[in-house]
Amino acid sequence: MKRRKGKPMSDLDRAILETYRVARACSGDRFIDTAFDVLGKYVPFDSARWATASATPAGVVFHAPHLVNEVPDWDNRYGEIRSKDTAARFMLTHPGTTGNFHSLTSLTGPDNAALLDYTRKVKHANALITAHKDFTTGYTLTIGLFAAHVDRQYSEQERQFVEFLYPHLMEAWAVNQSLQIERYRSRIWSVAMCLPPGLITLCEPAFFDLLRAEWPGGHGGHVLPPVLIELLGSGADGHRGRHAVFRFERHPKFAFVRARLATSVDLLTEREREVAECVASGLTHKEVARRMSIAPATVRNHLQAIHRRIGARNNAELVALLQRDNL
Template identity: 30%
Template sequence: MDLNTYLLGLYRATHELAPDQFVKFAFNHTGDLLSFDSARLMAVEVIGSKGQVHAAMTHNEPDSLHLDWEAISKQDTVLRAVTAAPGKAFNFNARYLYAEPEQLVVRDYATRYSHENGLVIAALNPVTGYWDGLSLYRARSADQFSKDEQTLLELIAPHLRQAVTQAMQHHGEVAEPSDAMAIIGANGVLKYCSPAFVDLVRVEFPDWRDHSVPAPIVAALSQTGVQSFGGAKVKVNVHRHGSLLFVRAANSCPLARLSTQELKVARMFSAGYSYKEVAQKLNLAPATVRNVIQRVYAKLDICGKAELATLVSHATIKAR
């Protein structure tokens, strides 16, 4: 298969396949062009000299891989190499790369997961601030990647990342930067998550580290017929798409959806003030107040002052 055929097939599949089917197809399709035994697409946050995995899509890799890699990431030469040269593929043989005694722990990791040869490339995602990395591995030490394959990966990696995003967008599954959304496997392991999802879930679970969603959420969503998890501070809704769960988190208090101005106007209006009185007190035009109230109704999915008063009153009671 030539490069043009590969790209046409890749982008065509973004419209034809569901997201979970597309990821499997993309790895297999790439393997027809550039052979490998296992692979992973990861979103990694680099903190100091260590890496933290925020999301991953894998091919022939166990779920334990990500936690084990994080434990040795500070010593992993590959992480430093690909972040120092974005868009350039790093080609390595583990036996030679990790030959020094102080690198034994990384060498053991590579042996355990059959990463005897690797071809790795990364690019900084300007939206998330994470490094989007693509890693291909071969299990036999003698089966090294060539320089031509290194160049080929540099050509296809941006297209593969774009195609994955496009496939999710086509099915309405990719979050905006401010959208608290994640894609998880049935066992709770994260396949994708937005930074906003991380921030919001940590409101409910402050000590959570995002390799898999917190156990109480997994337990709730795994029950037959259950479509949401309701915590004290955060609510998580889910819908299933094949083997994947697409979840979105939101603040349990509906008023959290409002801006500071909208909240001030809503509280005064629900307390009995007229449009004109609210406008005078907040130094706004009456027409502006009327428009703000309409936005508040739309955001809260309500249609009148009585419903607004009930929501504001309920939120005030909970806050006490």
């Protein structure tokens, strides 16, 4: 009996497999660049943009866009023509459809003069732009590929290739984010992944419960509360609230925000916390006193107050409570 030959794998099949492979192999900081490397093997481009966007009366606003080979002042130049961006309007009204834009033929007439000049300055003579709305977060997710030379028009085959691959790129990104979050998940901590300034792209349901516990009635949508946004931008380690505790871990393109319920350990003053951490590290009363430039008797007084406040009967229980709360 003759063995039947399988159907040869298409370029699209290869790209899909590579995309999901890098989703599992790459760190969160590297995934988008690596996904663009995969895409560029099949649809060459000179620059690219992967972004979360939202519509405003003044036009589309891109939040923390991931840019590849874009001109340094791209965002300032875009702000000047934001309200005139016909490609952005197309992506909002045609979700999931890749638009193929050739500036010389699509931007004719005096009304488009400023937009045509913008495409020349930022080297976007040709573009393939795809987007869809994430109904969970309310944001629009978008990918744009750009060719600098006017003669490098994208073909219909390339347009279709990007359109078919796009949902796999988005799904692979979600897989990659989930895997990154898994690294920080624990029994007591819930995790969210955020883009600057504080857009929550992925999180565990318990994270929202903790936000509502700390800011009842004052939090809605997939955006961090203003207090956390300010602290995240200031370089602070986190925030200790009345009902919940938040910790930040920053990366070049995003940040993880961990949250847990507040416990008795969080009631300690900064001085008491310092004493508790010294004891937890194995220092004796005299060693703690020398490190903190206080008397050994003061260390004992602090420890007695600490034990009462958190309900620890001895230093062993104190250490266990500190370890439980990851302090």
